[in-house]
Amino acid sequence: MTSTDHGATSPRPTPQRRAVLEALGSVADFRSAQEVHEILASSGSGVGLATVYRTLQLYADTGDVDVLRREDGEAIYRRCSETHHHHLVCRSCGATVEVEGPAVERWTTAMAAEHGFTDVSHTLEIFGTCGTCGRE
Numbered sequence: 001m002t003s004t005d006h007g008a009t010s011p012r013p014t015p016q017r018r019a020v021l022e023a024l025g026s027v028a029d030f031r032s033a034q035e036v037h038e039i040l041a042s043s044g045s046g047v048g049l050a051t052v053y054r055t056l057q058l059y060a061d062t063g064d065v066d067v068l069r070r071e072d073g074e075a076i077y078r079r080c081s082e083t084h085h086h087h088l089v090c091r092s093c094g095a096t097v098e099v100e101g102p103a104v105e106r107w108t109t110a111m112a113a114e115h116g117f118t119d120v121s122h123t124l125e126i127f128g129t130c131g132t133c134g135r136e
Contacts, residue, residue: 010062016047020055021064021079029096030068030076030089068125070094086124092133099126 011017023039024031031039037052056077059065066078068087076094085098104124112120 025079030078088126090130095130
């Protein structure tokens with residue numbers, strides 16, 4: 001088992017879990033569990049939808065997979081990059097851009113200190129309409 005930078009231990013890589021991660025890694029943007037399941041099904045995999053949901057949540061909990069919530073509340077997933085980052089997400093097509101936010105990091109640290117919080121983590125997703133969808 002390997003340890004992630006989130007401090008959790010990565011789960012045992014069963015064939016089904018590896019298939020889910022490979023399917024998720026085959027696309028650049030975030031995908032829903034249903035979309036990951038469709039990728040698997042199109043390649044002939046017999047991994048069930050419930051297994052996809054459980055696997056994505058398991059890897060999200062260990063930090064191996066990024067998870068965002070769309071404005072409609074649906075969870076979407078992507079293989080994790082190696083660095084802490086934030087996301088700019090298109091409301092229409094789901095295209096996602098990683099953005100760095102040093103000001104956000106400073107603000108988060110200041111707010112935590114001001115209120116006496118320690119061992120703080122955060123996520124930041126900015127939703128908008130990408131240039132391609134905005135032209136349509």
